[in-house]
Every structure is written in C-alpha cells, then in structure tokens.
Amino acid sequence: MDSNNIIKYYSGLVGEIVCDDYKISFDLVVKIGLLRYRNHMQLNEIKNYLKYGYASIDLPISTIGLISKRFLEFCKILHQKYEYKIKAEILSNGGYTLHFDGTCEKQSRVIVFVVKDSISGHVLSSVKVKGESIDEIKPVIEQVVQKYGKPLLTQSDLKPGFKTCMDKIFDKKVLHIFCNYHFLRSFDEYFKEYYQVIKKQIASCRLKSALSTLAASIKCETDNNLIKLKFAKLSDIKKYYEKNRNVVHIYSLVLHACIMWILKFKTDSTGKGFPFDLPYLDLYIRLINAKGFIEQIGINEEHKYWDGFSNIVSGIQANSLFEKSILMLIFMREWFQKLRLVLYMQSEGKTKRGSSPLSERYKLSFAQLEQIPDNIETYLQSLSNQIDECRCDEKKEILLKFQKKINKYKSNLTPPIHTYNVNGKEQKVILERTNNCLEQSFRTDKSMLRRITGREKLTREFNSIGEFIPYYNSMKNNDMFKFMFEDEDKLVQEFASLFYSQKKSMTEMRIIEEDTMKINSNDEKK
Incomplete structure (x- = not known):
C-alpha cells in the first residue's frame, strides 16, 4: 500500500520531519507514538510491524524515530491546549x-x-x-x-x-x-564512615561464603527431609528445638537452620535504602544472636561443625575498629528510629518488591499531623539531656549533629491542614509531606x-525526549486525558486540530514578520 493513500488528516508537517519521498497522516503519528510509548516497542520492531502488517508501510528507522518524537511534542501541545481545564480542576x-x-x-x-x-x-x-x-x-x-x-x-x-x-x-x-523522606535520608552522612568499616570487614572475611559452605557441609550428612525446614525467626528455631530434642542429628539440624536464618539477613530491610536499611549490621547482629542460642543449647567443641562456626565468628570480631563501628551504628540507629517515629515516617510494613522506596505514601491522621511539632521539641529535649549525660565524645558528637540538623529544618517539615469547600460543604485534607x-x-x-x-x-x-515523557505518562493516566489515549481516533482528531490551529498561528506570525520587514525596508530607503 502506498503511504500517500492512507491519509485521514493531511499533514504539511511531514516536510519538516521526514524525507521528501514520504507523506504521513496523523493516524500514523498516533499509531507509531503509541506503539513506541504505550507498547514499549523498539524502533526496528515498529518498522517491521508497519512493513509486514496490514498497512505495508516501509519507513526508515530514522523517520520512525522522528515521528515518535513528534508524537510526544504533540502531547505537550495538547496539554497546553487544556491548561484552562487543569486550572479549573485546581480551583x-x-x-x-x-x-x-x-x-x-x-x-x-x-x-x-x-x-x-x-x-x-x-x-x-x-x-x-x-x-x-x-x-x-x-x-x-x-x-x-x-x-x-x-x-x-x-x-x-x-x-x-x-x-x-x-x-x-x-x-x-x-x-x-x-520532603520528609529526603530529610531523613540526609542523615546518611553520619552513618557512612562506620558502615563502610563493617561492610569492608565482612567482605574481607568472606562471611557469607564461609557460612554457605558450612551449611552445605552439614546438609550432606544430615536428614534431607528435616534440613528443608525453613524458619523466619530465631524464636521459631528455638521452639522447634524444644519440641524435637531427641531427634537424630538435632544439633546439626539446629546449626544448619541458624546458618540459613543468618543468611536471610536482607529480610530485615524494608527496601528504603541507606540509612533506613543497614543490611550488613543486620547480618552481624543475626550472627551474634544465633551464636548465643547455639551456645545456650549446648552445642560446643564436641560437635563436629562447632569449630567451623566458631572460627567464622572469631575471624570477624578480630578487629577493634569493627567492634567500635558496630556499637556506634547501633547507637545511631536507635536515635534515628526514634526520629522516624517522631515524624510518623516509620512504615507499617516492607515496601512491595519491585517498587520504589519513594512510592510509599505515609498515612497520617489530623491529630498526628498537629502533634508533630510538639514531638520534635520533645525529641530535641531528649537529645539535649543525652548530650549532657553522655561520656563518650564520639557519641556526643553524633548527637550534636542530629540536634543541629533538626533545628535547621524543623520549621519546614510539617504541612498545614488544607480546608476548602465543595458544594457548600467544608472539606479537610492533609497535604503531601514528601x-x-x-x-x-x-x-x-x-x-x-x-x-x-x-x-x-x-x-x-x-x-x-526527556522533557516530554513526564507529560505523556501523566496525561495517559489522568481522568482529564485518559479517554483520549484509550481511543486512537479521538487522539488523531485532537492532534490534527492542534496542527491546523498551530499552522494558522504560524501563518499569522509569518505575515506579521513580512509586514515588519517591509516597513523596515521602506524606512531604510527613506
């Protein structure tokens, strides 16, 4: 099929963006744009779709790229056309x-x-x-x-x-x-130095690899049916041990379960990133808690695999700077978690897998919102008291940094309650604080x-095309524009009307420019 014969709305714009041998219609602009940005097709996939599909249109890759960009440009112009409606909705x-x-x-x-x-x-x-x-x-x-x-x-x-x-x-x-989230995330500067120490130590000791190797050795010599048991919490392993003390290989089973639980340390993270999540600190804490339980139930040097586990723990602790960093991180995280509670930025659960930590909406009641300023002052007073009592210079320095940052930003962390009328009825809403x-x-x-x-x-x-993408993604999901993007014919009509109105404006501008040039030319002759 000749591409000249599929025109619904003839576009003089084609001369500006494609080769002289081709003419396009607005339905083709819309089709290519939606294939590209709605269906997420590569340019060569669109080329094959058009060439071998029912339309049998063969366009160069470069032309398809230019047309798809023009689609986004029209989306921006379409947005501008309906700015009066957006303003009405805002009102x-x-x-x-x-x-x-x-x-x-x-x-x-x-x-x-x-x-x-x-x-x-x-x-x-x-x-x-x-x-x-x-x-x-x-x-x-x-x-x-x-x-x-x-x-x-x-x-x-x-x-x-x-x-x-x-x-x-x-x-x-x-x-x-x-943004409350960015405010909290800015505290990462105080955690970094200490966190890098423990991360480097754990990596140099190959802790995860050593634990995995030990677990594999235990698995080879133990009942495979029992070894498949999975425990989400250390307390679950303790309960299992209490009920099955007399099971053959119980110590090996418990040791294997503890190692596997340690290696699942990332489940303690919420997906919000540093410093909200400190996975290597969680790994170490799990290691020490498991060691304490293992020693408590009597697994000692007489057990075949005790030496291997004990050596792993000893190897990671053989560093005074490491131990100091652990204590400092635990101390800082305690005060950081208190601050999150003060701002009601402690999420109820983990971020959904695959979602951005910034996609979370933190729910807040009117009473909680009004309480935040008082919460901040109470927290600052607690900080001040701790600073006075603290005998560790490094801890005191951290608390002073916390205090300084909070005082700097505290007046700009709490949004007001927004009150407005709808059909004569008063409505209240809590504005976003992230x-x-x-x-x-x-x-x-x-x-x-x-x-x-x-x-x-x-x-x-x-x-x-970076500046146009936000318009497209916003419009296609917004009720004001959504129906247009779900109906290709409707979008074609909108784009065509935009072009002709734009062309008319450009013609008028050209006439004005030509008249101005004539006037200037006549003035020069005089």
Whole structure:
C-alpha cells in the first residue's frame, strides 16, 4: 500500500520531519507514538510491524524515530491546549501543591526540571535546564504561578537554594516544605564512615561464603527431609528445638537452620535504602544472636561443625575498629528510629518488591499531623539531656549533629491542614509531606526509556525526549486525558486540530514578520 493513500488528516508537517519521498497522516503519528510509548516497542520492531502488517508501510528507522518524537511534542501541545481545564480542576480542589525537582542521566548535560501538583496529579511544567541554580529554576516556577496562581505550599528535596528561590518568588508568604523522606535520608552522612568499616570487614572475611559452605557441609550428612525446614525467626528455631530434642542429628539440624536464618539477613530491610536499611549490621547482629542460642543449647567443641562456626565468628570480631563501628551504628540507629517515629515516617510494613522506596505514601491522621511539632521539641529535649549525660565524645558528637540538623529544618517539615469547600460543604485534607509523587514519576519515566531504548542509548534518548515523557505518562493516566489515549481516533482528531490551529498561528506570525520587514525596508530607503 502506498503511504500517500492512507491519509485521514493531511499533514504539511511531514516536510519538516521526514524525507521528501514520504507523506504521513496523523493516524500514523498516533499509531507509531503509541506503539513506541504505550507498547514499549523498539524502533526496528515498529518498522517491521508497519512493513509486514496490514498497512505495508516501509519507513526508515530514522523517520520512525522522528515521528515518535513528534508524537510526544504533540502531547505537550495538547496539554497546553487544556491548561484552562487543569486550572479549573485546581480551583475546585481549593488550590495546588507545587512539587518540583530535576532529574538527569549519567554523563548527560541535560537536566529535566519538572513541576507537579500532588493533589490533581497533573504535571504543570517539564523543561530542560542547564542546572538547578536559582537563575535557572526561578523563571520556570514563575511561569507556573502565572498560569495557575499562588500554590498552597511548595515542596522540594534539601538541595541548597531551593527554599531561597521560593522565598524570593513568594516573599516568604508561601510555606516551603522539605520532603520528609529526603530529610531523613540526609542523615546518611553520619552513618557512612562506620558502615563502610563493617561492610569492608565482612567482605574481607568472606562471611557469607564461609557460612554457605558450612551449611552445605552439614546438609550432606544430615536428614534431607528435616534440613528443608525453613524458619523466619530465631524464636521459631528455638521452639522447634524444644519440641524435637531427641531427634537424630538435632544439633546439626539446629546449626544448619541458624546458618540459613543468618543468611536471610536482607529480610530485615524494608527496601528504603541507606540509612533506613543497614543490611550488613543486620547480618552481624543475626550472627551474634544465633551464636548465643547455639551456645545456650549446648552445642560446643564436641560437635563436629562447632569449630567451623566458631572460627567464622572469631575471624570477624578480630578487629577493634569493627567492634567500635558496630556499637556506634547501633547507637545511631536507635536515635534515628526514634526520629522516624517522631515524624510518623516509620512504615507499617516492607515496601512491595519491585517498587520504589519513594512510592510509599505515609498515612497520617489530623491529630498526628498537629502533634508533630510538639514531638520534635520533645525529641530535641531528649537529645539535649543525652548530650549532657553522655561520656563518650564520639557519641556526643553524633548527637550534636542530629540536634543541629533538626533545628535547621524543623520549621519546614510539617504541612498545614488544607480546608476548602465543595458544594457548600467544608472539606479537610492533609497535604503531601514528601516529594514521593514526583520521584515515583521520575522512576516510571526512566523505566519506560530503558525498555524502549536499552541502556546504551538511554542518555542520548533522555537528552532528546526527556522533557516530554513526564507529560505523556501523566496525561495517559489522568481522568482529564485518559479517554483520549484509550481511543486512537479521538487522539488523531485532537492532534490534527492542534496542527491546523498551530499552522494558522504560524501563518499569522509569518505575515506579521513580512509586514515588519517591509516597513523596515521602506524606512531604510527613506
């Protein structure tokens, strides 16, 4: 089939983006765009789909790439067309929260700066910037405010200058909230030194490998049916031992179960990353707890495998700096966990496997929200008391650092309760206190890019279309635009109308430019 014969909406735009020998229709732009970004097809897969499918259209790979990019550009223009509707929705919600942040790829000179409203879920702006300095981001925020009005609050991570920029724009009349998750994550600087010591020691002793080898040796000489028993907790192993003291090879079974339980140390992690999770500290604590239980039930040097296990434990402890680092990490984690409780940022369970730690929404009641400022002051008082009583200089130094950081950010950690009217009825809502909505969007965008390009071309593709992806992913899942992306014909009509209105505007601009040039030319002659 000749591609010239499939035109529903003729596009003069084709001359700008494809070879002279080809003409395309808007239904082809939509088809290629959806195959690329909805179905996550590679460019060569799209080429084969078009060439060997019912349409029998043969397009060069480069042309398909340009058309798919143009699809995203039209998505952005479509978003601009309906900005008046977005503004109406924002008004019906009683306002919007202005979340902002930048994202980039390794070795990329491009930063994509995105502004999003967590209440409506709309992306309000997505542009390329050279950096995240005040001079770069201030015009972007000001343009958003010009379109949608003053926000209920602004929110960002802890990058220097973000709050200063907001204070300049809003003259300190709009509250700026620091993402609570990023605030807590910034405490990693106090954990790093000690954590690296224990991580290095565990790696140099090959602890995991040694335990696995010992477990395999026990398994070879023990009842295979019993050895398959799995225990989630050390207490479960203790209960099993109490009920089966007289079982043949009971000590070997218990030792094997303890080793396997130790090696499952990562189940203590929640998936939120460092410093929320300290897996190598958890590994060591499991090792010591298991050793204590094994000694308690009487497994000693008379048992065949005791020496092997005992030597593993002794080898890892033969380092005074290691032991000191363990004690410091346990001490810091205790105070860090208390701080999480103060902010109600202690999750009820583990993050779902495969999800981003920033995808979690931390539930909060109105009473809890109002209690947070008092909780912080109580925590600071406890810190102060501990500092006065502490006789260890290193521990005191850590507590002072905790105290300084909390005092610096405490006024910008608690969002207000948002009250607005719907059909004459007062509604209250707790505004987001993390930048998770935006960070999760970044993760979704980059995941899609990896699927359609592969890692080798990821940076180049990000530089090319990174600023458009947030619009597409936001719109296709939002009720305002969702029906368009589920109906290809509807999307074709929308794109066609956008082009003709844009073409009309460009024609008018060209006429104005030509008239201006004529006037200037006449003035010069005079």
